[in-house]
Amino acid sequence: MGTSSWNLLGKDYEKIPLSASANLRGDYPVQRLSLGFSTVQGLVSGSQRIGVLWLGAWLALKGQFSAGMLMAFTAYADQFSSRASNLVDYAIEIRLLRIQGDRLADIVLPPTEAFAEGSYVGPMPEPSIRFEKVSFRYAKGEAWILKDCTFEVAAGESVAIVGPSGCGKSTLARLLLGLLDPQEGKITIGGIDIKHLGKNRYRTMIGSVMQDDQLFAGSIADNIAFFDESATQEAIENAARQAELHEDIVAMPMGYHSLVGDMGSSLSGGQQQRLSLARALYCKPQILVLDEATSHLDIARERQITETVRQLHVTRVVIAHRPETIASAERVLTMHKGKVRASKSADSSGETPPQALAEAI
Ligand SMILES: Nc1ncnc2c1ncn2[C@@H]1O[C@H](COP(=O)(O)OP(=O)(O)OP(=O)(O)O)[C@@H](O)[C@H]1O
Numbered sequence: 001m002g003t004s005s006w007n008l009l010g011k012d013y014e015k016i017p018l019s020a021s022a023n024l025r026g027d028y029p030v031q032r033l034s035l036g037f038s039t040v041q042g043l044v045s046g047s048q049r050i051g052v053l054w055l056g057a058w059l060a061l062k063g064q065f066s067a068g069m070l071m072a073f074t075a076y077a078d079q080f081s082s083r084a085s086n087l088v089d090y091a092i093e094i095r096l097l098r099i100q101g102d103r104l105a106d107i108v109l110p111p112t113e114a115f116a117e118g119s120y121v122g123p124m125p126e127p128s129i130r131f132e133k134v135s136f137r138y139a140k141g142e143a144w145i146l147k148d149c150t151f152e153v154a155a156g157e158s159v160a161i162v163g164p165s166g167c168g169k170s171t172l173a174r175l176l177l178g179l180l181d182p183q184e185g186k187i188t189i190g191g192i193d194i195k196h197l198g199k200n201r202y203r204t205m206i207g208s209v210m211q212d213d214q215l216f217a218g219s220i221a222d223n224i225a226f227f228d229e230s231a232t233q234e235a236i237e238n239a240a241r242q243a244e245l246h247e248d249i250v251a252m253p254m255g256y257h258s259l260v261g262d263m264g265s266s267l268s269g270g271q272q273q274r275l276s277l278a279r280a281l282y283c284k285p286q287i288l289v290l291d292e293a294t295s296h297l298d299i300a301r302e303r304q305i306t307e308t309v310r311q312l313h314v315t316r317v318v319i320a321h322r323p324e325t326i327a328s329a330e331r332v333l334t335m336h337k338g339k340v341r342a343s344k345s346a347d348s349s350g351e352t353p354p355q356a357l358a359e360a361i
Contacts, residue, residue, distance in 0.1 A: 033099075037092045045085060052077040114181060118198025124205060125190020125197065127286035127315040128155040129176065131340070134185035136175060145171045147338035148185070155190070158316035160326040163335030169319045170211060172335065173291045176317065177208055189287070207285030209276045209293035215267075220249055221256040224278045235282065242308050243278035244301050245271065269296035277305065281312075291319040299324050 056073050059065040065073070129152065136146045145168040153159050161169050174180045175187060178199040186193045194202050215223050224239050225231035236256065240246040248271055252258045260267070260275075267275065273296050280288060288309065294302045306328045309316065320326050332343040 033095065034092070037088070041085060041088055045081060048081055052081075113199060115178075115195040116199050118194075118196045118201065120192055120196045120198065120201075122192075124201075125192045126155045127205060128190055129153040129287065129315065129317070130188045130191075131172075131175075132186050132188065134175065134182045134187060135338075136171065136180060136182045136184075144338050146175070146182070149339050150185075151333055151340040151342065153315055153317060155315055156313050157331065158310070158318065158329045159331045159333050160318045160320055160329035161333050161335060161340070162320065162326055165321075167335045168338065169335055170291055172340070173208070173210065173289050173317070173319055176289055177206060177210075178202055204283075205286040206289065207280035207283050207287070208289040208291070209273065209280050210289075210291045213276045215260045215272060215275060217260065219254075219257045219259055220252075220275065223260050223275055224282050226279055226282070228282075231282075239278040239282035242281045242305075242312075243274045244305050244308075245274040245278050248274075270298075270301075273297060274305075281309075285314060287315045287317070289317045289319075292321070293318075294325060295320070295322060303328070 052074060056065060056070045056077075060067065060070050131146075131149050131151050134146050134149045135144055137144045149172075161172065163169055171180065175182060178194050181195075186195070188194070189197060189202060189205075216227075218227065220240075221231070221233070221236050224236045233256070237246060240249055240256075249256055249258070273293055277290075277293060280290075294305065297305070302325065306325075316329070318325060318329055326332060333340045334343055
């Protein structure tokens, strides 16, 4: 499985592809090219040697070559072929240099993110969310995933977004995180358009666990603090406790220093999810977006995490299929044909009524 390196805070880290292979562009052509060239080179040099020896021996037999001349001829022929082979090597290196140049360009010259910096200069807005006639599709000519979609989530509220597989829930989450931009309409946080707020600033108030989140080579502590060099053990432990992961970590021989790179695959699906959750909580977000983030956890543990997060008073947007996860939200929003429609709110006990739940699933 291929690995790649990420530069975070000036340090290079290996990215462990836990859920998908992360081959760098060009790995396969480079290997194929090298293999092809070395095979051809071996064949050419072998047949050239045989040819030279045969020619020398033939001339010696005909009496046109003395034994000394044959020796000198083979020695010079060897030197000639070794120089010729070097020339071929240089040609290959130049070809490979172009491929490596393309790779470097991929890293050094990535397209800059739109709206990374905004014009808004006031205080941070309250963590309420509003989608206002938002329309989005992945490409021109493709079907709209969201069309004139309008809904609101109040600050501190927890909502579950439900709908059939492929209806666009993860796309909505990516729009909310600013990873995608709507083609029409706007998304506001505390009344401020994300584009004006600036995505860099916006991301200091939002945390997420997405379906395709990955862990990085490094210790568990590094992964929770996301390689923050000013991280304290207390803050890391606090996030791990909130994600119900602390007990699992201290049971490991090296505790928080256990290497994820060594044991990434030996972390259970549930532990990986809780590690991603601890990473999201470490930043003390005001808005938390969870896309199937607790699907591998048992109900009791999920309930405990939900209770802990509820006490943090963050705005929560939870995408889930599991009835228990949906029931933990104060309000259920259903996605249908590119729009979001509100189901009934939770009752005074905080539980979503069974009718709304059945409707949602
Ligand atoms: N990067 C992409 N490029 C093009 N189309 C995409 C991309 N990502 C998703 N889609 C399409 O957008 C639609 C919505 O996908 P999305 O992942 O948002 O659905 P979902 O409701 O989250 O599904 P699930 O519940 O299975 O996770 C699907 O038809 C999908 O094929």
